Amino acid sequence: MKGLPSLERAVVVLSRFPGIGPKSARRMVYHLLRRGPEAARELIEALEGIRERICACERCHNLAEGALCWICADPGRDPTRLCVVEEPSDLLAMEKAGLFKGVYHVLGGRLSPLDGVGPDALHLASLEERLADSGFVELIVATNPTVEGEATAHFVAQLAEPHVARVTRLAHGMPMGGELEYLDESTLYQALVGRRDFRCGIGV
Amino acid sequence: MKGLPSLERAVVVLSRFPGIGPKSARRMVYHLLRRGPEAARELIEALEGIRERICACERCHNLAEGALCWICADPGRDPTRLCVVEEPSDLLAMEKAGLFKGVYHVLGGRLSPLDGVGPDALHLASLEERLADSGFVELIVATNPTVEGEATAHFVAQLAEPHVARVTRLAHGMPMGGELEYLDESTLYQALVGRRDFRCGIGV
Numbered sequence: 001m002k003g004l005p006s007l008e009r010a011v012v013v014l015s016r017f018p019g020i021g022p023k024s025a026r027r028m029v030y031h032l033l034r035r036g037p038e039a040a041r042e043l044i045e046a047l048e049g050i051r052e053r054i055c056a057c058e059r060c061h062n063l064a065e066g067a068l069c070w071i072c073a074d075p076g077r078d079p080t081r082l083c084v085v086e087e088p089s090d091l092l093a094m095e096k097a098g099l100f101k102g103v104y105h106v107l108g109g110r111l112s113p114l115d116g117v118g119p120d121a122l123h124l125a126s127l128e129e130r131l132a133d134s135g136f137v138e139l140i141v142a143t144n145p146t147v148e149g150e151a152t153a154h155f156v157a158q159l160a161e162p163h164v165a166r167v168t169r170l171a172h173g174m175p176m177g178g179e180l181e182y183l184d185e186s187t188l189y190q191a192l193v194g195r196r197d198f199r200c201g202i203g204v
Numbered sequence: 205m206k207g208l209p210s211l212e213r214a215v216v217v218l219s220r221f222p223g224i225g226p227k228s229a230r231r232m233v234y235h236l237l238r239r240g241p242e243a244a245r246e247l248i249e250a251l252e253g254i255r256e257r258i259c260a261c262e263r264c265h266n267l268a269e270g271a272l273c274w275i276c277a278d279p280g281r282d283p284t285r286l287c288v289v290e291e292p293s294d295l296l297a298m299e300k301a302g303l304f305k306g307v308y309h310v311l312g313g314r315l316s317p318l319d320g321v322g323p324d325a326l327h328l329a330s331l332e333e334r335l336a337d338s339g340f341v342e343l344i345v346a347t348n349p350t351v352e353g354e355a356t357a358h359f360v361a362q363l364a365e366p367h368v369a370r371v372t373r374l375a376h377g378m379p380m381g382g383e384l385e386y387l388d389e390s391t392l393y394q395a396l397v398g399r400r401d402f403r404c405g406i407g408v
Contacts (some may be wrong), residue, residue, distance in 0.1 A: 003277075004258060004268070006258060007254055007258055009250050009254075010254045016243075017232045017236075019228050020232070024224075026293075028221045028222075028224070032221075033254065033258060037255050039220075040255040043251060044248050044252065044255075046214040047214060047236070047251075049210035049214065050211055050213075050233060050244065051244040051248075054211055063207075063211065064207065065207065065210060065211075070207025070208070071207070073207075087238075
């Protein structure tokens with residue numbers, strides 16, 4: 001809209017967020033304008049808060065507000081089990097599931113040679129250091145079940161093998177609540193390969 | 205998430221936007237964190253831009269960056285036709301349709317006695333002034349087809365009658381691309397009431 005360059009600028013910036021198209025961005029800006037200057041100030045302060053306070057955990061590269069994240073700082077976590085994830089958001093998904101009580105290592109992405117993401121771009125050196133020093137009994141590889149995620153999983157497993165007795169990965173299979181009929185064949189294939197005996201217990 | 209209060213704060217603030225749930229808000233924050241401090245700064249600047257520069261047009265109460273909005277400032281618009289809308293976003297929708305070349309008056313909402321929005325809360329006094337002074341030949345009432353929008357339309361029409369020869373409203377009827385089968389009965393009723401002869405021209 002020619003008449004309002006600063007409004008258009010805000011729409012462009014907001015449209016860059018995942019899941020926010022130009023229409024939603026515009027709706028957000030109107031909402032902001034309707035709610036008055038107080039609303040914009042509040043959002044600006046919140047953004048400044050995350051920009052200034054959120055950093056990476058020194059140990060596991062999770063998001064943190066301080067040297068260590070809330071998981072590394074929690075003495076109640078099992079320090080002998082390590083779970084490797086791609087991003088902090090994956091860590092949060094794991095935490096929501098609630099079963100895992102160990103600690104994490106956030107890689108900061110996945111191997112993707114085509115996009116120029118090699119091993120050096122991920123937090124793999126610090127992972128190897130931790131594995132050599134910390135006496136883990138199990139490493140759970142929880143990368144995403146994508147081509148790049150799988151490649152990253154294999155890389156991590158190889159790296160870990162000399163240091164950790166047990167390297168495991170998340171099971172592939174049917175999502176809960178799904179229906180066989182609508183499942184893609186590779187998932188169903190994996191679910192069959194990974195079939196388990198009835199009454200087998202849950203434990204981490 | 206107990207460990208990151210400033211992140212949670214940003215999620216709460218973003219969730220207040222229409223169409224943004226806690227999940228999208230969280231995804232936005234992660235995106236911001238992934239893209240680094242530059243992205244947050246850019247968004248903050250864009251927000252400060254709209255907070256500092258966007259104001260209301262002195263004449264029509266549309267959004268503006270200056271005394272007059274880009275429509276009131278455009279000498280090419282037809283000053284004899286006035287279209288009354290509820291919000292600046294409605295004005296933009298009208299502009300996108302592209303047919304109307306007159307000027308606007310933005311009410312800033314709709315009458316809604318239950319929410320405490322009476323005539324004094326809308327820009328009706330300035331509308332009456334404009335109608336008395338500016339020699340309009342037509343007033344198009346383009347409020348939303350809701351109960352409150354219709355009530356507002358009637359109020360505006362009554363206010364305008366002594367000043368303007370022709371007071372019109374947008375047609376109600378079938379949305380383009382819709383199907384009769386899925387149309388609600390009140391829209392179909394209105395479409396039948398408002399039926400027009402074939403080959404009747406389009407003009408404003």
